[in-house]
Amino acid sequence: MKAGRVSPGQPTLRVIPRCRNRSALNSWPSAVLSWKIAPFCILAMAVSGAPLHAQRTRYTPNFGAAGKPSMNVVKSATFNGVPVSNEEACFPWKVRAVRSSTVSVTGLKVPSKARSEYDKACDASNKNRFQEAEQHARGAIDKFQDYSAAWVMLGVILEEQHNSQAAREACSHATKIDAAYIPAYLCAAEVSARNRQWEQVLSSANMALGVQSEGDSYGYYYRAMASLHLDDPVEAKKSALRALELDVNHNEPLLHFLLAKIYEREGDSASAIAQLQEFLKHPTGRQQEDAGRQLLAKLESQQTTK
Numbered sequence: 001m002k003a004g005r006v007s008p009g010q011p012t013l014r015v016i017p018r019c020r021n022r023s024a025l026n027s028w029p030s031a032v033l034s035w036k037i038a039p040f041c042i043l044a045m046a047v048s049g050a051p052l053h054a055q056r057t058r059y060t061p062n063f064g065a066a067g068k069p070s071m072n073v074v075k076s077a078t079f080n081g082v083p084v085s086n087e088e089a090c091f092p093w094k095v096r097a098v099r100s101s102t103v104s105v106t107g108l109k110v111p112s113k114a115r116s117e118y119d120k121a122c123d124a125s126n127k128n129r130f131q132e133a134e135q136h137a138r139g140a141i142d143k144f145q146d147y148s149a150a151w152v153m154l155g156v157i158l159e160e161q162h163n164s165q166a167a168r169e170a171c172s173h174a175t176k177i178d179a180a181y182i183p184a185y186l187c188a189a190e191v192s193a194r195n196r197q198w199e200q201v202l203s204s205a206n207m208a209l210g211v212q213s214e215g216d217s218y219g220y221y222y223r224a225m226a227s228l229h230l231d232d233p234v235e236a237k238k239s240a241l242r243a244l245e246l247d248v249n250h251n252e253p254l255l256h257f258l259l260a261k262i263y264e265r266e267g268d269s270a271s272a273i274a275q276l277q278e279f280l281k282h283p284t285g286r287q288q289e290d291a292g293r294q295l296l297a298k299l300e301s302q303q304t305t306k
Contacts, residue, residue, distance in 0.1 A: 087149035090122035092156070093186050093218045094251055114143035118150050125157055133157045148174045148181045155187045159194060167191045180211050182219070189222040202226035217246040221255065228262060237262045253282035257292060269299045 088094075121136035134157045140150040155170035168191050174184035185208035192200035205222035212219070224239035240262055244255045256279035263272035276296040280289060 087118060087153075088183060090125070090153065091149075091183055091186075092190075093183060110144050110147055114140045114147055114150070117143060118147070118153065121150070121153055121157070125153070125160075130157050130160045134161070146177050148177045148184065151177065152181075152183045152187045155191065159191050164191055164195055175207075182208050182211050182216060185211070186218050186222070193222065193225065196229075198226045198229040202230065217243040217252065217255075220246065221252070221258070224258060224262070228258075228265070233262060233265050237266070250282070253279050253284055254288070257288070260292075260295065264295075264299065269303055273299050273303075 117136045117140035121133045121140060124130070124133035124136060134154065137150055137154040137157055140147055141154065144150070151170050151174035155167045155174070158164075158167035158170060168188060171184050171187035171191060174181055174187070178184075185204045189201050189204035189208070192198075192204060201222055205219050205226060208216060208219035209223065220239040220243035224236045224243060227233070227236035227239060237259075240255065240259050243252075244259065247255060256275045260272040260275035260279065263269070263275060273296060276292050276299070279292050280296070283289075
């Protein structure tokens with residue numbers, strides 16, 4: 001059964017992973033991580049203690065940084081010392097710039113007017129003006145149909161407006177332009193995660209990792225999240241640990257929360273507590289931090305009573 005949308009006023013708890021700390025859209029504490037896009041079912045479980053399959057709230061991770069400057073300011077960016085393109089700097093995922101030659105050549109073909117529309121879409125999206133952002137993203141695509149980044153941006157923006165089917169189609173279109181464009185698969189994984197379609201999340205994560213298995217913590221994050229919900233805790237733990245290993249700059253503290261849930265599932269309270277303590281060292285947002293503290297208190301109380 002497909003999960004329903006979060007109703008107005010319902011508290012939310014951006015799966016990685018917008019994986020961004022938005023005051024109105026904070027979610028999660030689904031990779032790792034909040035895109036501007038944002039609640040996470042595992043967080044809800046952390047508080048309620050209910051089994052995974054019983055949760056029907058909308059799931060979204062919290063990747064990226066709050067208050068990111070507009071694309072007109074972000075002229076370059078790096079992730080773990082590796083440069084990323086201007087377009088990708090606007091995404092919720094900090095993807096390493098291991099790009100196919102096709103993408104590089106396509107990027108050179110993007111007309112200046114299309115780039116200008118993209119920059120405006122990014123700026124409006126960062127300010128939560130999603131209808132305006134959609135208009136500019138579509139404007140960029142109108143000016144250059146093979147603009148992969150603009151199609152992914154459109155997918156992100158459409159999902160923010162709860163138009164999941166159109167968002168999924170936009171992400172998919174980007175993969176048709178270039179099958180090696182990793183953000184397109186992460187976009188599809190995020191949309192599917194928000195709708196609790198875990199088989200599709202796993203498929204998109206595996207496709208991303210098939211393109212770039214090394215250096216992509218987000219692919220492993222989504223795989224871990226999907227595996228946990230699909231009752232494969234062994235693979236969930238393996239993928240989450242790999243994601244954490246690749247996140248050398250500790251950009252995504254929500255990885256620690258995910259690992260805490262996996263360890264809790266295994267009955268390893270000591271390791272879960274250690275991950276939660278690490279998670280709480282990094283600012284993520286009040287709801288996430290409150291959920292982490294509640295789960296930590298629960299596990300510490302269980303240890304005391306043993």
